[in-house]
Amino acid sequence: MSSRTITGAVAALTIALTASSGFAAEKKLTIGVADALTGGGAVYGLPQANAVKMAADEINAAGGIKVGSDNYKIDVIAYDDKANPTEATNAVRKLIDRDGVKYILGFCCSGSTSAVASFIGNEKAVMLVGNAAERSITTKKIPNLVRTRPPADYTGQAAGTFIARKGHKRIAVLGALDVGFYAQYVDAVEREVKKTGGEIIAREVFSLRDRDMTPQLTKIRGLNPDAILVVGYVEPAAFVYRQAVELGMNIPRYGFTSGSEEQFLRVTTSEQMEGVWDLRPTELTLLSATKNGIAYHANYTKKYNASPSPSSPYAYDQLYVLKAAIEAAGTVDDTVVVAKAIRGLPVPPQVVMQYQPVDGKMFDVNGQAYTSNGAFQWQKGKWVFVEDLPSDSKAYSQFLSTLN
Amino acid sequence: MLIEILQQTINGLAIGGVYVLIALGLTTVFGILGIAHFAHGSISMFGGYLTFFLVTSQGLPVLAAIPVALATGILLGLLVEMLAYRPVRHANHINAFIVALGLTMMVEGINLQLFGHEQVVIPTGLSRVFRFGGITVPELRLYVIIAAIVLVVAMMVFVERTKTGQAIRAVAENRDAAILMGVNVKSIPLIVFGISTALGVAAGIMVGALFAIAPGIGEGFVVKGFAVLILGGLGSFPGAILGGTVLGITESIAAGFISSAYKDVIAFVVMILVLLIRPQGLLGRTP
Structure with a gap:
């Protein structure tokens, strides 16, 4: 093989490799x-x-x-x-x-x-x-x-069962109920709570931009509920938790918000959040x-x-x-x-x-x-995963297929 | 029932205090210069953001950060008057209107660039709750109500009892007569904007401590401020005080006793009803 042929082959190979990698x-x-x-x-x-x-x-x-x-x-x-x-x-x-x-x-x-x-x-x-x-x-x-x-509502059903199991009969709701999926969550909770003789005694509303929840909370306080359920975006929900404490409402607080510790602590203190439940899909927390x-x-x-x-x-x-x-x-x-x-x-x-x-x-x-x-509870500055909420994905999937 | 009414009144007083301060700033500018200063809400929120920055990033105590923010507010008011409104003072009213809208967008943009899109809450460390019978008053709300009262009284004393205040009132009543009486009308707009913006900044700090500041929040407050102006009577200081208090308490009572879903609507319906009976507003003068 001549040196010319070898040179040509090397050049061709180099070009091919360069072209392919490029x-x-x-x-x-x-x-x-x-x-x-x-x-x-x-x-x-x-x-x-x-x-x-x-x-x-x-x-x-x-x-x-x-x-x-x-x-x-x-x-x-x-x-x-x-x-x-x-x-x-x-x-x-x-x-x-x-x-x-x-x-x-x-x-x-x-x-x-x-x-x-x-x-x-x-x-x-x-x-x-x-x-x-x-x-x-x-x-x-x-x-x-x-x-x-x-x-x-897939999550709401599981949440309703959990709340009912806690023995609460009179539950007051405060949330972004003009948003369809929050209303669906509450409806599912209500269906489960009713099975054990409970009821939703108030459906108070806040909007995404509301930050002063004291009028709604004062009204709820006057109804003497066993527990309060808060459904909505993190920021308004955080104000509800904070202002409920400020109004002296010492009742169990349940929520559906999916906010991180950092997001809640921008608005409330850890002491004001202590004991709050978040009933939501088993999303990310380090403990779960x-x-x-x-x-x-x-x-x-x-x-x-x-x-x-x-x-x-x-x-x-x-x-x-x-x-x-x-x-x-x-x-x-x-x-x-x-x-x-x-x-x-x-x-x-x-x-x-x-x-x-x-x-x-x-x-x-x-x-x-x-x-x-899952049921998550705020304990000493953190969301702690407490337990799974039994949920039947196959049955819900079949139900979903029947809807238009 | 009585306790609930009293509690809702206390709830409404805090937000009413904020409305009063915003409205006092607006009515001062409108009554004396005839400018609908739409940027007032955004500038007020800038004051809240600034306080948050001084407290959280610079480590200043809240009580030290507030005077710095108020002083910055006065300076900002002077700049707004000199750079934005003075050039169009003698032009058609529509020019000042457009400047006001442009300024609103500009200040909103500056707030967004400087402080980001996240909502911020000014940390105060005030978390005690006072109980009087069945009524609860959070410490922070109590201080906000007291601060609003102090600022309103100070404003009234300034306007009624000082020479500068009298000059401001004279210009508001009759500019030409004020000139003839030797009032330096050139400095009045500067003073008015300085005071107005400082009051707005105070309101922004209260909003930031009680609730939260976020992009767009100022626009909502300025709308409420103008509603208070109309309810109380355009250009009337006592009207702004009464209007703001009435609006705050009405919102709270409406949410508590009628429906939280229509809180804002009910407050504005009350405003319309008042205007049907008194078109000049609660304390406005008949034209």
Whole structure:
């Protein structure tokens, strides 16, 4: 072999290697996040967006998403929907039409999520919903939509059983009852409480921006309830807990809020929170967390210099679900195939939440995932996981399938 | 029932005190300069944010942070008058209106950039609760009510008993006559904005300590402030005091005895009813 031939072969090999490595590096999958990054919903939305970015960094560091011989590195574009239906519609339209995004994650809040869900079925895109708990989001049988958080009434049923078991007969409710999923949670609680002869004696309302709850609490105090149930976003709920103590209401306080210790302590003191129950899906707290949960908490805290909100892993898990589905489908372009693959997945090993599979699959026929529910109590500055709230995901899934 | 009424009245007095301070600032500017100062709410919340910053980031005690915030408020008021409103003082009213709207957006944006999107609560360490019979009064609310009363009395004394206060009233009554009487009308707008903004900052601190400050909160308070102005009578100091107190207590009683869902609606219905009977407001003068 002449030296000329050898030189030519080496040059050809070098070019081929350079070209192939360059080609692999250019593979990029852009995913979108539409979530509340500012405003009242940001207590849920911002940690969700952070969680997706963290998952993307982890997946990229581990080599990306493998599709055949290609590795896709994930690029995240996040838009602020302010938990507002119009803003959410605009954000998602921008992601699909301008940025060419096919996979959209996030979605912390029900009003904005429902607005996007109303048209996503007509798009060549896949929507993965996180913290938004309005039941109707997964009753419309939208094939390209799945949700990682269980609906509110699934949890409300378990919460009602727990409250009834505590022997309370007269329960006063104070909450964001003009928001559908909170009302659904309370309805489910009421059904369970009634089975043991209890009743809801008051349904008082606060809005997202309300901070002075003393008028409602004074009214409730006058009714002498056995317990109070607070359903709503973290910030107004924190004011309810604080002002109930200030009004001398020494009765058990139950809630459905999913706020972190840090979020509550911005408004109340630990002493004012002592003994409060949060009856919610078994979300992230260090005492209830699995190995994945503990690692997630540590990584998030290190990366963002703040503790993750309990519900933020719903969005973190979305990206691992998407990765598993794309790898199973063998395509990033065909969203119909990927959406179908999502519904056939078992629970991926990297997820943080403790999902209860239905027939061995993470999502049921409605595109709904279920976690276990838990009773958490504030004890000495921390949410402490006290016990599981028995929940039948299969029975609820069948019930959900009957709804339109 | 009596205890509940008294408790709701106490509940309403604290928020009513905040409304009074906001409305006094607005009525001072409107009555004397004829400007609907929409940015007042956002500037008030800036004062609350500043106090929070001084307490949490600079380690100042609350009692030391409050005078710094009030002094900054006065300075800010002077700047607003000189840079935003003075150039359009002799122009059509619509110009001042547009400046007010623009200023609102600008201050909101500055608050967001400087202090972020998270809600903040000014830590005071006041968590005791006083009990009088069946009525409970949290320590912080009691101090807010007392502080509001002190500020209102100080404002009234200033306006009624000092030469500067008399000059302000003279300009409000009749600007031309005030000039003829030798009042330095050029300095009046500066003084008015300084006082008005300081009152607003005091209200912002109260909101931040009692409840929370967050982007957009100021707009809600300025709407309530204008409602108080109309309820009490445009340009009337006693009207602003009465209007703010009535609005605060009405909201509280309405939420307690009618429906918390329609708390704001009921308060505004009461306002409309009052205006049907007294179109000039509770203490306004008949034109």
